[in-house]
Every structure is written in C-alpha cells, then in structure tokens.
Amino acid sequence: MLGGRPPSMVAKEVLSRRNYAALWRMWRLYPRFRENLGRYFLGHGKYPYDCQVRTPAGLVAPTLYSTHDMWTMNEVFCRQDYATDRGAKVVVDIGSNIGISALFFLTRSPSCHCWLFEPVPRNVERLRRNLCGYEDRFELRQVAVAEAGGRVQFGVEDSGRYGGIGVKTGRTMEVACVGINDVLEEVLDSAPAVDILKIDTEGTELDIIRAVRPELLRRVRTAYLEVERRPESAPEPFASAFRSQTWVLHNRAPSA
Secondary structure, eight states, X not given: OBTTBOHHHHHHHTTOHHHHHHHHHHHHHOTTHHHHHHHHXXXXXXXXXXXXXXXXXXXXXXXXXXXXXXXXXXXXXXSOTTOOOTTOOEXXXXXXXXXXXXXXXXXXXXXXXXXXXXXXXXXXXXXXXXTTTOGGGEEEEOSEEESSOEEEEEEOOTTSSSOEETOOSSOEEEEEEEEHHHHHHHHHTXXXXXEEEEEOOSSOHHHHHHHSOHHHHTTEEEEEEEOSSOOSOOOTTEEEEEETTEEEEEESSOOO
C-alpha cells in the first residue's frame, strides 16, 4: 500500500486530473514541498507535525497528528475539495474534526464566520489549537449533528478522522446530538443565508441533508457532502456535481 492507501484507491486516483492540479498546488502552497510530498504519498515523517501552508491570510501552520491528517490537509488546501471564493461569509461545518477545513474557510477572507460542530473531545482540543487567533470568527459546539437531536452512540478511533454515529470502530462514547434544522435555524437567525454547508459525518450525510426543511434548505447557497458515490438526484433547487467522493450542491435559486 502506498502511504497506507489500498492499491485500488491508488489506481483510481492516479487517473484523476484534479489530483495533478493538487500536486501543482502542493508545490505552490507548501514551503516544505518535498517534506510534505513524502508525507502525503509515502507516509513518511513523525507526528505531531506543524504543516506550513500559504493562504490569502498569510502563512499558517496547523498541527497534524497522523498521516490521515496529512491526507485531509491535501484534500482541503491543495485538491480544494471545498473550493470557495472569498465572498463566503457564513459557513456551517458539520464534522469539523481538528479544524483543517475551518482553517481553510477562515483564511479565505477576514469577513468569513464559521459555525463548527465536532463531538469528540480530543478533536475539539486540537481544533482549538489549530484555530488559535481566529476565536472571534467561529462558534464551536461540542456536539454531533443528525436528523434529530438527543443522545447518541458515537464510534471513535485513534486517527479521529473516521468516527461517527453508529460507526463500528470497536470503541464508542455517548455524545450530545442536535438536529440539523435546529442548527440552521440558529445560524439563520443572525444571517440571511448560509454560504457554505459542509457535512462530513462518515455515513449519515444524505440522511442529514434530506432532513432539512425546504424553507431552510433554500437559504443554503452551496453544500459539500462527503459520500462514496454520487446520489441519483439532488434536492430542489440544487444542481449537483461529484468529484473525489465530494457531492457538491449549488443552489440555482437561493431565497436570500
């Protein structure tokens, strides 16, 4: 396996043009290009590791804790799975993990404000460290998000990247959970629209987006969902695209 990846994944990804664009961005964005190349492709290096990356806000260096975090770093900053222009002001990030996607959004523009949802205590601690200095531009809720609220069993594992509600990891913890409609209602009480809704919950993404009430969904401009394959249809009034296991929904007629 290359860098911990199964051969089938490597064979599939080597044909994707987006990955070659990501390689070019690695050279452009990483001051330690060769170091990060070895970490990403071959799984080299010790952790924790402060990964420097150039952003519109200047040089930042989130702390990564495993090869899995290096994969996330590349997917977000170099492959740009959540590509956005600098006009995004309101971001809802469900499954914030250690804050890499949030850091990407926050460094696009000084007017961006993020609402972050992450239930695992260790991830939350690391997220706070990675977002140090941005505290005035994000709200953090240490909860899971699902179709409805309550208490749920949440699978956890060592990397912190692959846990989720009902995920079989061999180790679980009970966490608080809030419903997606409650999340969006709270955010939209203080904002006309959600510019970006990102959902990465290891298997419940489609259940969550389908549970959103239509009047709230119409006020979401772009949504990113991490899913294994492209769903058959997109909710109205969204057009959709699928790339690198990210389902992208663009609102054709936002109501705000």
